[in-house]
Amino acid sequence: MVFRMEPAKIKAVMPVAGLGTRFLPATKATPKEMLPVVDKPAIQYVVEEAVAAGIRDVLMIIGRNKNAIANHFDSVPELEEKLTQKGDDTKLGHVQRSSELADIHLLRQGEPKGLGHAVSRAQSHVGDTPFAVMLGDDLIDERNPLLPKMIEVNEQKQAMVIALMEVDPDQISLYGCASVEATDDPDVVKVLDLVEKPAKEDAPSNLAIIGRYLLTKEIFPVLEHTAPGKGNEIQLTDALKEVAADPENVDVYGVIFRGRRYDTGDKLDYIKAIVQLASDRDDLGPDLKPWLKDFAASI
Ligand code: G1P
DSSP states (O other): OOOOOOOOOOEEEEEEOOOOGGGTTTTSSSOGGGSEETTEEHHHHHHHHHHHTTOOEEEEEEOTTOHHHHHHTSOOHHHHHHHHHHTOHHHHHHHHHHHHSSEEEEEEOSSOOOHHHHHHTTHHHHTTSOEEEEOTTEEEOTTSOOHHHHHHHHHHHTSEEEEEEEOOGGGGGGSEEEEEEEOSSTTEEEEEEEEESOOGGGOSOSEEEEEEEEEOTTHHHHHHHOOOOGGGSOOHHHHHHHHHHOTTSOOEEEEEOOSOEEEOSSHHHHHHHHHHHHHTOTTTHHHHHHHHHHHHHHO
């Protein structure tokens, strides 16, 4: 008899330990990941994206003050009972959805020493299986799935995969930036080098890392010795740069994302994200769009 091992399931790791200082005072007592984007907290979009890609296990690396995130993904029996009594199935569905989406695990980061450090904390949870790191500031439109392609490239090439997007050269200093080589697939590139938040003049390209990574266990020993970099933080970009440069280590590929991405990391982009997403919604768009046109004409 032949036994076939089921391929181990990919897990998601979401670092959510940031202080959200750009949104103070809103984030004084509320984690920035809980700020609503239309009517859902930003982090729920990211969990839904993971679930849509077949991921059921989500590890959140949290900081202090993040209890609201844990509560959001838990059930609230009193509220559910009230809504059941009222017969309000729509609202009941909304309340239940976030607690039934996925298995959410929480791990405290301890000292906030940067994204690379947060990811290194996931080691015992993910074990030897490739895992998706998903940053809460980047929302990927559900109509343009990105993770499935990254998982496919990881499986094909047995490599780490990062998501890249072309940005205006003036914006590159806000992102990790990749130097790449083309492959046969126009949406896939081989990553040769990486630099975290370069000045415009020093950037090797206009390809920015957006917050999705498909990593393999080989990242952990590298993260262990990655020295603090930009902002005196242990940068995931620096660890990936080392992996990409080392011919003995696994390769790093990039998937070029050409779909709709919303940045909720700063105030202006957050407002734009809400307006764009609300405009596309059937319940809000038909009223919002003509109002937006009038408003735009009046300013
Ligand atoms: C992080 C990464 C950066 C990446 C960005 C994507 O930076 O360090 O390489 O381009 O996320 O959103 P942060 O925006 O957390 O400063």
